[in-house]
Amino acid sequence: MKYTLKQLQVFNAIASNESVSRAAEHLCMTQSAVSMSLAQLENLLDRPLFIRHGNRLTLSHWGRWLRPQARKLIQNAQQIDQGLKDQHLISGTLSLCASQTAAEHILPKLISNIDSDFPELRIELSIENSEEVIRGLLNHEFELGIIEGRNDDSRVMQEAIFDDHLVIFTNTHHPYAHSKVVNLAQLEQARWILREHGAGTRRIFESAVHGLIDHLDVWKEYESVPVIKELVKNGSYVGCLPLLDVKREVERCELVILNTPELDMHRSLSFVWxxxxxxxxLKDCVITEAKRLVRSIQKNRINHFSD
Known part of the structure; x- marks a missing residue:
């Protein structure tokens, strides 16, 4: 092999930043040194790795193929480096990508606990829908992910950590809000605001209604959970989100959960890698701490309901 890990690091940094100058700043190198390293790598591979659009660089076909391979080599080298150095085992940086529900309800407390107990462990956090989490893992953009629902790719390992369920909800002025039971025919007539395709919440919802409701009037689709809740609060819409996402608004009597016994929408939050x-x-440490946190949350729930 004629190329070096440093050249692959430079290539990966440019791909992440789409700029030689920003990559140089990230790597604490001069811009000329970064440009020279990229030129050497492209000459050695005899392939153009980027397409240049003024000051902006985007990956070429060869660059898109190389990037996940380069990230994997860099991650392996980092693990070797950590193992050889005389340092605490739980130190370094872990890239984690999570779905919105986990990012809002699990990760703030988890990261706070890790900062306290493992101060040398840093988590680089990204937030995407479940489909993008899996895609990022397969492209070696992240080392660990958290998704909602099931993963069907055999290359990805999955471990459930938290059970939850989706709920159908509306505002207090909606005609359905005062119904003891809302049936499938009523749901078919409703105007829906849902998560976008690719979201774990959307997949679970569609699986639950498949074969039961022929047509849904999906009025709007959004990635943002707060936007969905605000629109349902203030309009004649029906929505579907995890209970965790609407629990606070229900307790404030801003939203109403509809009783829909014909739908089964249980799901799990899971780590994937x-x-x-x-x-x-680092991955094992994060999963272990998450399990400990979830046990604490579940114990507090039991104590709350027994009081």
């Missing part, structure tokens, strides 16, 4: 990732003490 590539099967070929190998040993990763």
């Amino acid at each position: 590539l099967d070929d990732l190998g040993q990763n003490p």
